[in-house]
Amino acid sequence: MVDKNLEPIRIVFEEKIPMHKFLGLKVKVLKKNYAKINIPFRQELIGDFRNNRWHGGIIAAILDAVGGLVGATLITSSEDKLATIDLRVDYLKGAKAQDITVEGTTVKLGNRILVTQMKAFQNGQFIAEGKGVYSLIRNN
Secondary structure, eight states: OBOGGGHHHHHIIIIIOHHHHHHTOEEEEEETTEEEEEEOOOGGGEEETTTTEEOHHHHHHHHHHHHHHHHHTTOOSTTOEEEEEEEEEEEOSOOOSSOEEEEEEEEEEOSSEEEEEEEEEETTEEEEEEEEEEEEEOOO
16 A cells, blocks of 8 residues: 555655665555565575575665655655665564565654664564664755
């Protein structure tokens, strides 16, 4: 379910950002202050070949992407700018060779700083969480 006003953001997120296209990120829910995406597993995303587990850097990149997507729901103009300042990731469980679902929410929005929280799951099991801090500059 994508809020009809946010459909252009979904299109940019899925189709215009080459890294997102490469990873196959698909938006499942998008509304103001909230995003949920699915990432299909592919062998190219393995980091631990002995245990067939996702690469932690890929998971971090996905958490950052979801934090940015949450921030994009707050943009009011095509001239606004959003950039990552800081990202913290806690890996709670090795990510198996299965799809991942990530949810993100706004924690705090200030005049120029946005804080988001992201959670990654596989089959309902919590595998990683992240906190993103973003610069959000409004140009309207």
